[in-house]
Amino acid sequence: MTIQAPETKIVESYRIACDGSEGALGHxxxxxxxxxxxxxxxxxYCDCRYVHKDAADIVA
Incomplete structure (x- = not known):
């Protein structure tokens, strides 16, 4: 059984909000x-990784 890698999102702000993006199934x-x-x-909660656009080449 393999574990799916957490989602990575490129964002433009250094302050972000996360709710799991699952609607009622989120967090x-x-x-x-x-x-x-x-x-x-x-x-x-969900291990989603948020990467700022200025660091996307370095981190991602």
Whole structure:
């Protein structure tokens, strides 16, 4: 059995909100801050990785 890799989204803002994108099957909305030094942050609920567009070449 293989585990599907978490989703990666390229975003334009350093402050984002994640609710699981599953409607009723998602999770509580959380607001996340992407550290400029890292260029990405992962949601603690769904493990979705949000990568800022300026760091997309480095991180992704």
């Amino acid at each position: 509580p909305r959380v607001y996340l801050q992407i550290p400029e030094a890292d260029g990405f942050v992962e949601c603690p």
